[in-house]
Amino acid sequence: MCLAIxxxxxxxxxxxxxxxxxxxxxxxxxVNTCLLTGNDATAPGEYVLVHVxxxxxxxxxxxxRETLRLLEGMGAAYDDEMDQVRRAPxxxx
Amino acid sequence: MKFADEFRDAGLARTVAARIAxxxxxxxxxxxxxxxxxxHTIFKYGIExxxxxxxxxxxxxxxxxxxxxxxxxxxxxxxxxxxxxxxTCFGDLMRVxxxxxxxxxxxxxxxxxxxxxxxxxxxxxxxxxxxxxxxFYAIGFETTAPSTALTLLxxxxxxxxxxxxxxxxxxxxxxxxxILDSPDLxxxxxxxxxxxxxxVGIRPYEFVxxxxxxxxxxxxxxxxxxxxxxxxxxxxVLEGRCEVxxxxxxxxxxxxxxxxxDVLARVFRIRPHFEWRGLxxxxxxxxxxxxxxxxxxxxxxxxxxxxxVADPKACQCGEVLKGVLKPWECKVFGTACTPETxxxxxxxxxxxxxxxxxxxxxxxxxxxxxxxxxxxxxTAAGAPR
Numbered sequence: 001m002c003l004a005i006x007x008x009x010x011x012x013x014x015x016x017x018x019x020x021x022x023x024x025x026x027x028x029x030x031v032n033t034c035l036l037t038g039n040d041a042t043a044p045g046e047y048v049l050v051h052v053x054x055x056x057x058x059x060x061x062x063x064x065r066e067t068l069r070l071l072e073g074m075g076a077a078y079d080d081e082m083d084q085v086r087r088a089p090x091x092x093x
Numbered sequence: 094m095k096f097a098d099e100f101r102d103a104g105l106a107r108t109v110a111a112r113i114a115x116x117x118x119x120x121x122x123x124x125x126x127x128x129x130x131x132x133h134t135i136f137k138y139g140i141e142x143x144x145x146x147x148x149x150x151x152x153x154x155x156x157x158x159x160x161x162x163x164x165x166x167x168x169x170x171x172x173x174x175x176x177x178x179x180x181t182c183f184g185d186l187m188r189v190x191x192x193x194x195x196x197x198x199x200x201x202x203x204x205x206x207x208x209x210x211x212x213x214x215x216x217x218x219x220x221x222x223x224x225x226x227x228x229f230y231a232i233g234f235e236t237t238a239p240s241t242a243l244t245l246l247x248x249x250x251x252x253x254x255x256x257x258x259x260x261x262x263x264x265x266x267x268x269x270x271x272i273l274d275s276p277d278l279x280x281x282x283x284x285x286x287x288x289x290x291x292x293v294g295i296r297p298y299e300f301v302x303x304x305x306x307x308x309x310x311x312x313x314x315x316x317x318x319x320x321x322x323x324x325x326x327x328x329x330v331l332e333g334r335c336e337v338x339x340x341x342x343x344x345x346x347x348x349x350x351x352x353x354x355d356v357l358a359r360v361f362r363i364r365p366h367f368e369w370r371g372l373x374x375x376x377x378x379x380x381x382x383x384x385x386x387x388x389x390x391x392x393x394x395x396x397x398x399x400x401x402v403a404d405p406k407a408c409q410c411g412e413v414l415k416g417v418l419k420p421w422e423c424k425v426f427g428t429a430c431t432p433e434t435x436x437x438x439x440x441x442x443x444x445x446x447x448x449x450x451x452x453x454x455x456x457x458x459x460x461x462x463x464x465x466x467x468x469x470x471x472t473a474a475g476a477p478r
Contacts, residue, residue: 003130004288006096037352047096049344053211054240057291057350059096063343068099071317075108
C-alpha cells in the first residue's frame with residue numbers, strides 16, 4: 001500500500017487545481033493534486049507520483065535523464081578504465 | 094519517458110552490478126533497505142542475484158502493515174463490530190490476524206468492513222451513508238499521513254459529522270534509531286525510504302551520519318535505483334565519506350514537500366509512545382489527531398479495548414523487522430505461516446519481507462547466498478568515525 005506509481009497528468013479538473021485526471025497503465029483516474037505546489041507545481045503532460053489517490057510530487061524528467069546519464073556513464077567510465085588497464089605495459093618489479 | 098521501464102534496463106543493471114562487484118572487495122557488506130517498497134522491488138526483480146555474494150541487503154522495518162501490533166488490530170475489529178459502524182481500510186490490512194481473527198473474519202461474522210483504495214473513498218462512503226458512522230483505519234508512514242490529513246480537512250470543510258479516523262500513522266526516524274541502538278545488528282549503511290522522503294526531505298536522516306557514522310542514500314523503487322543506491326553507499330564507505338545522499342532526485346527534493354508538512358502539522362501531533370510489532374513501545378514514534386480534530390478521532394469518540402496483546406509465540410516478525418532474522422529462519426515460515434494462512438504481519442503485506450521471499454520463490458537461493466556469505470570475513474568498517 002505504500003507503493004506510489006508515476007502517472008501522466010492529463011488535465012486539471014477544477015480552476016483551483018485541486019483535482020486532476022491522470023493516466024496510469026492505460027487507466028484514467030481522478031486524483032487529488034493539492035500537494036502539487038512550489039517545486040512540485042506540475043503542468044499537464046508532466047508526470048506525478050500517485051499514492052492512495054493523491055499526487056505526492058512532480059516527477060522531474062530532467063533529473064531522471066541526469067540519473068540515467070550517470071548510470072550510463074558508469075559503464076563508459078568503467079570500460080575506459082579497463083581499456084587503460086589492458087593497454088598499459090606490465091609493471092616491471 | 095514513463096519513469097518506469099527506463100529504470101529497469103537489464104544492460105544498465107548489469108553495468109552497475111559489475112561496478113559494485115569491482116569495487117566492493119573481499120568483505121561482507123550489510124546494507125539495510127529501510128522501506129518495504131524496496132524489499133518488494135529487490136525480490137520482484139531478483140536484485141540479490143545480481144549482487145556479488147559479499148553484498149547483503151538487510152530488510153528493514155518500513156512496512157506499514159507489518160509494524161501494526163496485534164492489540165491495535167483487535168481495536169479495529171472492536172470498532173467494526175459496533176452498531177452502525179462502517180469500518181474502512183486498505184486491502185493489505187484485511188487479512189492481518191488479530192488475537193481473535195482478522196477484519197476479514199469480522200466481516201464474515203456480520204461486521205461492515207469495506208476495503209478502500211484511498212481515504213477519500215472512505216470519505217465518500219461517509220457522505221453516501223449519513224445515518225452510519227464511518228471509521229477509516231489509517232495506517233502508513235509519512236508518505237500516507239498527508240492523505241489522511243487532507244481527507245480530515247476536507248471532512249471538516251464539508252461539515253461531515255459521521256467520519257472518523259482510527260489513527261495508526263507512524264514515523265520512520267524512531268524505528269531507524271531503535272535499530273541503530275540495537276546491539277544485534279552491524280550495518281554499513283542505509284538505503285533511505287524514497288517515498289517518505291518526498292514528504293520529509295532528506296535532512297531528518299542527518300542524525301544517522303552524525304551520531305552513528307553510517308551513510309544514508311535515499312533511493313527510488315526501480316531496480317536501477319536500488320543498484321545505484323547500493324553503489325553509492327559502498328563508494329561513501331570506501332572514500333571515507335559519511336553523508337546523506339539523494340539518488341531519487343527525480344522525485345525527492347532535499348527539503349521535502351512543504352505543503353504536505355504543513356498539512357501534517359495542522360492535523361496531527363506526536364504521540365508520547367506507540368507500540369510497534371517486534372520493536373515494542375517507541376517514544377514519539379507515531380501520530381495522533383490534535384485537539385482540533387478530537388471529535389473525529391475514533392479513539393476518543395468510540396470505546397476501544399486498547400489492550401496490549403503479545404504476538405503469537407511461534408511468530409518471529411519482530412526479529413525479521415529488525416533485520417536480525419532472515420524470513421526463512423523463522424520457525425513457522427512457509428509451514429504454519431503462509432500468505433494464505435498468515436500468522437504474522439510480514440507474511441501478509443506485499444511489502445513484508447516474508448511475503449516477498451515466499452511469493453517470488455527466493456527461498457532456496459537465499460539459503461545458498463547465506464552459506465556463501467558466512468565464508469566471508471566480517472570487518473569492523475562502518476563504525477562511528
